[in-house]
Amino acid sequence: xxxxxxxxxxxxxxxxxxxxxxxxxxxxxxxxxxxxxxxxxxxxxxxxxxxxxxxxxxxxxxxxxxxxxxxxxxxxxxxxxxxxxxxxxxxxxxxxxxxxxxxxxxxxxxxxxxxxxxxxxxxxxxxxxxxxxxxxxxxxxxxxxxxxxxxxxxxxxxxxxxxxxxxxxxxxxxxxxxxxxxxxxxxxxxxxxxxxxxxxxxxxxxxxxxxxxxxxxxxxxxxxxxxxxxxxxxxxxxxxxxxxxxxxxxxxxxxxxxxxxxxxxxxxxxxxxxxxxxxxxxxxxxxxxxxxxxxxxxxxxxxxxxxxxxxxxxxxxxxxxxxxxxxxxxxxxxxxxxxxxxxxxxxxxxxxxxxxxxxxxxxxxxxxxxxxxxxxxxxxxxxxxxxxxxxxxxxxxxxxxxxxxxxxxxxxxxxxxxxxxxxxxxxxxxxxxxxxxxxxxxxxxxxxxxxxxxxxxxxxxxxxxxxxxxxxxxxxxxxxxxxxxxxxxxxxxxxxxxxxxxxxxxxxxxxxxxxxxxxxxxx
Amino acid sequence: xxxxxxxxxxxxxxxxxxxxxxxxxxxxxxxxxxxxxxxxxxxxxxxxxxxxxxxxxxxxxxxxxxxxxxxxxxxxxxxxxxxxxxxxxxxxxxxxxxxxxxxxxxxxxxxxxxxxxxxxxxxxxxxxxxxxxxxxxxxxxxxxxxxxxxxxxxxxxxxxxxxxxxxxxxxxxxxxxxxxxxx
Numbered sequence: 001x002x003x004x005x006x007x008x009x010x011x012x013x014x015x016x017x018x019x020x021x022x023x024x025x026x027x028x029x030x031x032x033x034x035x036x037x038x039x040x041x042x043x044x045x046x047x048x049x050x051x052x053x054x055x056x057x058x059x060x061x062x063x064x065x066x067x068x069x070x071x072x073x074x075x076x077x078x079x080x081x082x083x084x085x086x087x088x089x090x091x092x093x094x095x096x097x098x099x100x101x102x103x104x105x106x107x108x109x110x111x112x113x114x115x116x117x118x119x120x121x122x123x124x125x126x127x128x129x130x131x132x133x134x135x136x137x138x139x140x141x142x143x144x145x146x147x148x149x150x151x152x153x154x155x156x157x158x159x160x161x162x163x164x165x166x167x168x169x170x171x172x173x174x175x176x177x178x179x180x181x182x183x184x185x186x187x188x189x190x191x192x193x194x195x196x197x198x199x200x201x202x203x204x205x206x207x208x209x210x211x212x213x214x215x216x217x218x219x220x221x222x223x224x225x226x227x228x229x230x231x232x233x234x235x236x237x238x239x240x241x242x243x244x245x246x247x248x249x250x251x252x253x254x255x256x257x258x259x260x261x262x263x264x265x266x267x268x269x270x271x272x273x274x275x276x277x278x279x280x281x282x283x284x285x286x287x288x289x290x291x292x293x294x295x296x297x298x299x300x301x302x303x304x305x306x307x308x309x310x311x312x313x314x315x316x317x318x319x320x321x322x323x324x325x326x327x328x329x330x331x332x333x334x335x336x337x338x339x340x341x342x343x344x345x346x347x348x349x350x351x352x353x354x355x356x357x358x359x360x361x362x363x364x365x366x367x368x369x370x371x372x373x374x375x376x377x378x379x380x381x382x383x384x385x386x387x388x389x390x391x392x393x394x395x396x397x398x399x400x401x402x403x404x405x406x407x408x409x410x411x412x413x414x415x416x417x418x419x420x421x422x423x424x425x426x427x428x429x430x431x432x433x434x435x436x437x438x439x440x441x442x443x444x445x446x447x448x449x450x451x452x453x454x455x456x457x458x459x460x461x462x463x464x465x466x467x468x469x470x471x472x473x474x475x476x477x478x479x480x481x482x483x484x485x486x487x488x489x490x491x492x493x494x495x496x497x498x499x500x501x502x503x504x505x506x507x508x509x510x511x512x513x514x515x516x517x518x519x520x521x522x523x
Numbered sequence: 524x525x526x527x528x529x530x531x532x533x534x535x536x537x538x539x540x541x542x543x544x545x546x547x548x549x550x551x552x553x554x555x556x557x558x559x560x561x562x563x564x565x566x567x568x569x570x571x572x573x574x575x576x577x578x579x580x581x582x583x584x585x586x587x588x589x590x591x592x593x594x595x596x597x598x599x600x601x602x603x604x605x606x607x608x609x610x611x612x613x614x615x616x617x618x619x620x621x622x623x624x625x626x627x628x629x630x631x632x633x634x635x636x637x638x639x640x641x642x643x644x645x646x647x648x649x650x651x652x653x654x655x656x657x658x659x660x661x662x663x664x665x666x667x668x669x670x671x672x673x674x675x676x677x678x679x680x681x682x683x684x685x686x687x688x689x690x691x692x693x694x695x696x697x698x699x700x701x702x703x704x705x706x
């Protein structure tokens with residue numbers, strides 16, 4: 001591994017090591033570019049992943065406080081955890097489920113496809129689908145996505161059999177074990193899926209793609225990466241020319257250090273990305289770095305989400321098997337006759353016993369109904385809605401100066417008022433999900449409300465017009481020539497797809513662009 | 524500036540209570556435990572508070588066949604939280620006082636009505652979240668609900684029943700994938 005001096009003017013600094021930052025670090029270092037990768041969390045391994053759900057959660061999760069406001073039900077149901085992200089090397093690619101559908105072509109033209117919707121701040125992406133498609137293919141080959149490029153699908157679990165038969169009986173056509181970055185056989189130095197069901201605790205066989213054991217060690221092997229774990233970025237600084245030139249951070253010993261940078265890429269998972277830009281205010285950027293448009297933190301999207309549970313009178317054992325290996329694609333269309341814009345996926349989802357009552361039900365559920373559901377734990381089936389939510393300028397990440405983190409910095413404040421379109425979509429999805437279970441003999445169905453966001457998106461979005469967003473089509477800040485956003489916050493709109501594949505595709509594209517521009521001395 | 528630090532109220536309360544019981548004969552734990560008798564010695568709450576909290580946990584998450592020892596772990600977590608934070612301790616004291624001293628001996632319908640009346644309070648949130656976070660994570664709960672837990676140490680569920688459901692038709696290969704050892 002490289003040791004890059006703190007005053008080295010050649011270093012590219014990447015903040016965050018997940019799907020965006022970890023991939024970008026590999027792609028730049030393998031092209032001979034020196035990279036300092038700052039990661040706030042510790043380094044775990046296949047061996048150190050805990051198999052106790054509570055311990056695993058504590059080991060991987062970003063647990064620092066965030067405050068909330070707005071009318072969203074997440075405030076009532078999950079007051080301590082409005083968003084579920086990671087603080088660990090590899091970021092959320094350690095706890096993700098591996099789901100890798102693509103954003104649909106028409107979803108990239110959301111404003112054009114859906115038209116003007118009151119109370120929404122929709123835009124079209126500044127990238128054509130044909131352009132993105134090339135990088136989707138590269139990303140799918142990189143991640144070894146099932147059901148793509150000749151990779152077989154995962155086998156059907158008990159749990160998927162329930163979803164599949166129900167979905168087919170109500171007329172759905174596109175139902176299968178999903179597009180997942182999960183190996184069905186050992187490949188690319190990753191193990192194979194042994195159907196443990198412990199995907200979100202960190203995959204102990206490495207069957208699931210994570211930058212932790214793919215991109216990051218490969219970047220280290222180039223000799224061009226200086227990885228600094230337990231290193232927390234505090235602010236990004238710029239020179240008189242308005243270009244960023246360094247990142248101030250605290251290392252694991254609490255020392256405040258400054259890494260000089262020729263270029264900075266921010267990949268801290270939307271909420272923390274927006275927060276870091278806002279914390280990096282200066283005389284030149286009084287409302288936060290790269291925020292002359294006042295769009296940093298705005299348009300925050302989370303996907304329309306929620307669990308649907310079916311209770312049966314026969315055993316299912318839904319915890320056995322790949323957590324998310326099942327998908328219904330039929331509702332990923334724009335069909336205003338359903339009463340809302342955009343579409344959604346239904347995705348198989350099981351929870352371990354300790355997590356189900358905490359994460360799977362609304363806070364209004366207790367008493368005999370809760371007891372009945374839990375008594376049927378071995379006869380339950382579950383799915384998650386993953387639908388496009390509408391961006392709103394007022395759904396927003398700001399700084400809360402009344403609450404400070406361990407570094408005496410204001411924490412992120414999340415304000416969300418769900419758009420009526422999201423509620424209509426969720427109601428439709430819940431009705432369809434219940435119908436799926438009813439079709440195969442459910443004795444009871446139940447739903448959660450919106451779940452804590454594992455998909456945090458659009459808070460520093462790409463836009464053609466600098467007025468509408470924060471970065472251009474390559475993730476480069478409209479205001480700052482050598483500042484890039486490299487995570488889900490750059491998505492222009494969320495689409496109906498789980499975001500990781502899109503984040504990786506954009507990181508691959510951004511890496512090509514950065515390398516080309518650095519070589520041409522344009523950056 | 525005062526150099527006095529407030530002395531936690533709990534240091535004045537010598538009496539901490541005990542919740543105790545017997546493991547069900549033939550239950551999962553009685554087979555391995557050295558004794559069927561169990562006792563939870565609390566750090567700060569009284570015995571009657573412990574009994575009330577146990578009854579509350581059973582009202583919030585009722586499982587008639589699940590033994591008291593599982594619910595005692597919920598009470599233990601609540602007691603630990605109260606011992607660590609005077610605000611929690613005060614909330615539990617006043618919350619239980621509001622519910623009344625005879626809560627644990629009331630009918631379930633009465634207990635539900637009493638909890639419904641405080642459902643929006645921080646106290647109830649504490650009760651519900653503590654119950655759900657602690658009732659289902661013990662070995663007793665795993666055994667009771669039939670949850671098999673982690674399987675990495677046993678080679679996963681790949682050859683241990685991940686696809687042993689036969690009350691519905693199988694999924695065609697085109698929509699699933701090759702099975703164990705398949706190519």
